[in-house]
Amino acid sequence: MPIKVNLAVLLAERGIKSKDLAEFVGITEANLSLLRQGKVKGMRFDTLEAICIYLKCEPGDLLKFVPGDAETP
Template identity: 75%
Template structure:
């Protein structure tokens, strides 16, 4: 998938622990872990807003669009 989640990078830069962020935004640490790994199919805008508010960042700071290289296998199908 061409969308990469870089939430873990932003959390490290801000020295934020998963436990603290999960508690603030109202999700479990397990679900936050799945989000950080990019293993979710979507994210609610209110959750994204809460993350950005807590980390004082923009959505583009934690979500990146990465173009697939021509001829590269589609990761979603692997």
């Protein structure tokens, strides 16, 4: 998938525990783990908003487009 999730990097840089973020966002630690690993196909905008609020970041800090990973039709 050409979209990479940089959540693990942001958590490490800020010294934030996944448990604390999951609790604030209102999702399970298991779902946050899947998101952190980039194993999800989508994310709700309210989830993205809550993550950005907690981490004090922009969506572009969390998500990165990597064109070389896209499949060509």
